[in-house]
Amino acid sequence: LVTPLSSEGQLLPVQQRQMDLKADVSTAMVTELSPKTDYSLTVYAMYPGLIGDSATIKVKTTPLPEVSNFRVIEEGLFSLRLGWTPPQGKLNGFKIFIPRSNRPGFIYEQLLPRDISSHVIDSLEEDKKYTVSIYAVYPEGPSKPVSVVGKTLKLVPVHQFLVQNATTDTVQARWASVKGATGYRLTWASTEGHIENINLGDNFNFYMIQGLHTGSEYTITINPIFGDIEGPITTAKIKTLESSSVQTLKVSAVSTSTAVVSWNSVPGATGYRLAWRPTPEFVGRDRPRQLALNTSTTQYQLKNVAHDTEYVLTLYVLFGAAVGPGIAATFRTSPLGYVSNFKVTSYTSTTIDVAWSPIVGATEYKLSWKTDNSKPQVQYLDRSILFHRLKDLNPQSTYTVTICAVYGNSEGPEISLSHDFEFIMMREVKVEDIGVNSFTLSWKKASGASGYKISWIPFLGGDEKSHVVSADFASYTIRNLRESSAYKIQVSSMVGSREGSAVLVTARTLDLPKVEGFVALNTTDNSTVLNWTRVAGASGYRLSWRHISVFDTKTEILGPGFTYYKISDLLYGRTYLFTIRPLYGEVEGPISTMYQRICKTLSKLFD
Template identity: 20%
Template sequence: MFSCLTLFPVDPFVCTTQAIADIVIHVLLSYPLSMDPFVCTTQAIADIVIHVLLSYPLSMDPFVCTTQAIADIVILVDGSWSIGRINFRLVRMFLENLVNAFSVGMDQTRIDAVLDAVKNLPYKGGNTLTDGKSQDDVIPPAQSLRDAGVELFAVGVKNADENELRAIASEPDHTHVYNVADFSIMSSIIEGLTKIVCERVEEQDKEIKGESAEQETRGAPQDLVISEVTARSFRVSWSHAPGSVEKYRVVYYPATQGGRPEESVVDGTENSVVVQNLNSLTEYQLAVFAVYTSSASEALRGSETTLALPMVNGLELYDVTHNTMRARWSGVQGVSGYTVLYAPLTEDGASDEKEVSDAVTDLELGALTPATEYTVTVYAMYGEEASDPMTNQETTLPLSPPKNLVFSEVDHNSAKLSWEAASRKVTGYRIMYVKTGGRQTNEVEVGPVTSWTLNDLTSVMEYEVAIFGIYNEGQSEAISGMFTTDPVPGPVDLQASEVTTESFRVSWGHSVPGIVLYKLTWASYDGEDTKEVIARGACAEERRGSWGGGGAAGRGVRAVGGPGGGRGGGAGEVAGGVGVRGGVSFSFVSSRPSGCASSPEARARACAPSARREDARRH
């Protein structure tokens, strides 16, 4: 709280709401009636209170800085809208008391906001919020001022951010940072603040005056050397500065605009320091200062660029299957982990990512596509920062096809296929077969078996066969081969019996089931005429007439297969007389019919071709 005074006694009292009210009432009662009527507004009351407070004689003599030192003191005042006009008048009162504590003149302490200017300081408003938290970053400009040798004091009111005040002010905080709860009590820090400022003006004046006497024993460090450069650190070394150096300050910051300065401080007996926690591939500006008891030297300056982060090496892809592969690499010291990216080299191939700890340097990559080339990239991670990549490529294996295709038990209308299993992961097989040169392809899917019989084939026909392994991931390459079906087997046990001058009986046995038709052909020995007849497959014998007096020779019986027996294919044949492949030979001489022997005309009628053909049709 601060002291204030009524208009009656001159004793100080506590300025409370009641005290202010008493002042206002007294003024209103004393207001001359001849003057314009007084309008009681908040602004009018505030004017009265501030006038009384400014007119009140302090109960104690105020502190006055009597130093002969010369100093430039600059006051930065918040005039934003958040202050308010009433509070801004209290700020001006605070500044007046501050200025009154110093002797202002060209040869003495110069304050930019001098007394008359303070009294007329306008309230402009704006968005600067130094009574709370600043809307911009106050640290860089404050640091720049300190680096330039300016000593900073920070005064906050009401909701001021303590951390921000400390960041602005010079050290130590307890003498350079002030924070009051309300504008109305700002006068409570006037005396302490003016004493500290006065003392620092005197101390700096002594430091400046004593500098010329000590210049011969003071100077900047020399011979800047930067070594042991890594991605995150480097060592800064220098030759000692002359005189009694208390410590060295090494200031460093990224050369890019907006880089925040950092510093390392070492004892005056040291001449090197390792600067750490840097960014990789970044240029840094450096300045080394020798710090004496009351001053600091000029800077020894230089620059250095950090290296790239150590990257993974020795990336190897191995144990490749159709849907997996393993990746391994050499470990890197100081990493926080590794990131592995892998993607197929296809236009629509999506990439996958795995993050592992620093202890993992061998990893299986799964769910890959068969017969596909992949790019695998490994990054060494340093927190949120990644090294340059190490990349390798490998192609997954195709899905394993079946092996060793074998054809067996081939006959006129079927064949058995056998093969070795493709893999334990196969779910089945797709069998495709087609007549060589044909257009229609037949297809059948089977389970995880290793043999299958193809039926309903055509006899004496070449077939091409391809077998694919089926997996969850797709279809393998094919194993292929060719085979030819056999002819339809001919009849067996061909016999002739009941031979007369006009006919004979031919008998045979069935060789295989499924025969649809038999074709029987015969001719005379002299080969002048040949006859044939078609018999149903169910028949096992036929009786046929003969002609000519010299006898007949059987040419053969041919079996024609039905469905499953070779549609359009070759027929098996058994024959007598003439040697036909697979036939049984036979021959006989018929008894001469009397009609044919007694009369040439009768022989002609009996043995005419038309009669023979009709006889054949009847049978």
């Protein structure tokens, strides 16, 4: 028999119920009891036709499990977000409520489904304490409620608002975070009435305002945002500097692996940051690098830069922790030079004398020689040596002699010539005239020669071409060459069909004409007009531009009649790299480069 007890401990027979158990059962689960209730449990022994002895115990059921870890997760101006851990057991849901403090009833009550563990109570009053309660709802009834006290936020302004580290076109704003704010609105206004603002996320407590006017006073304001509500405004004033940027940045003494950078000193600067990296066309040739320099430094030598690579160089002025505006320049390192005017000056039956012209930047020369059936012999010579005699040679053999300039750990391109002791040696071979697409060679006629063979090949590889002229010739013009390109040229004497030892010379064709007078005029706060001088013979122009901090480049192909072009939709206060090349059919001419910061100028030459 299962009988509940009253609060006074009396049996309640009306609510009594009976459970019949089999004879072999010694344990039983009693279910469907009321929580937190005293019960009398009596077991009787049953015999056929008889009721035996009984045993009775009193027990009390536990209360229904309460909600645990009930807490305020987030406080808002007009809301509280609450969270909890649901209890174990079969739930119907939860009831969350805020009782009235001065009379019966609720400020807020809400029945919630059983599968949630957080809830937002909104439409509350600003800056007020609330006692919030919650209980779990079971099929058997509600659990005991638990409570927590939360307080809504007060609409407060931003504190510790600092505007500092002004340069000519930037200022830095810092502030202390406001609890509960979902963001901030930062606004700056000049005395001329130009106003800009930006909305920032709640994780911001610093922002650099860019694109300001030089020597101008600005009013900077900030206010916290709480969802759709804007908090009070905090104000500060600051004036940008008259000058805080480097006015002149020069790159000089450029070699294959070094360059000297110099600039003017900036008053008030605490230092400089110098950064350099290959331009997009040369990405991968070298890694980006930067370094900080003290305020007394106005010249620095870049070392270990890659040869034959174009770099963009940017110098920033430092004012404590603030970084002022940058100025940029480009430069291109020299290629590893090839030895020029490499030739045989004289020979005997067992010696060959070779000579060559000096190469700027070379640390030494590597000279090697071999026959068709022998391993090469190698001799390293000091950079001051421009002549060498090869001794103990076999007069019955043809020798190939090779030379290259050495630059530290790198070797430049190789130049080779061959010598046969039985043939007439060419003398006084030289390049008389150089054009954009041609070379004119001359030489001293060799006695006994039946003709001369002239051959040429691009220095960086390609098809070798040749031409044979009669013994009457003492000069020859090679045509249809590629502009701005180096060539290896060999002239050898011919006796019948046999070819003698060649004399090797090197030369480089002239560059195609480049665009001159490339300048920016009539720059506004979002556009500029680029102007240049027309290039004779050009079939058009390739004009490109990009922001200096990104690689995304925009390009326009213009006809030959263009001498200016307006570019719009540029970002105010930012510096852009502009380049232009003349086009000659399918061939592009040399590049002309210019940097321009986008801000208003006084002149207006075009509409």
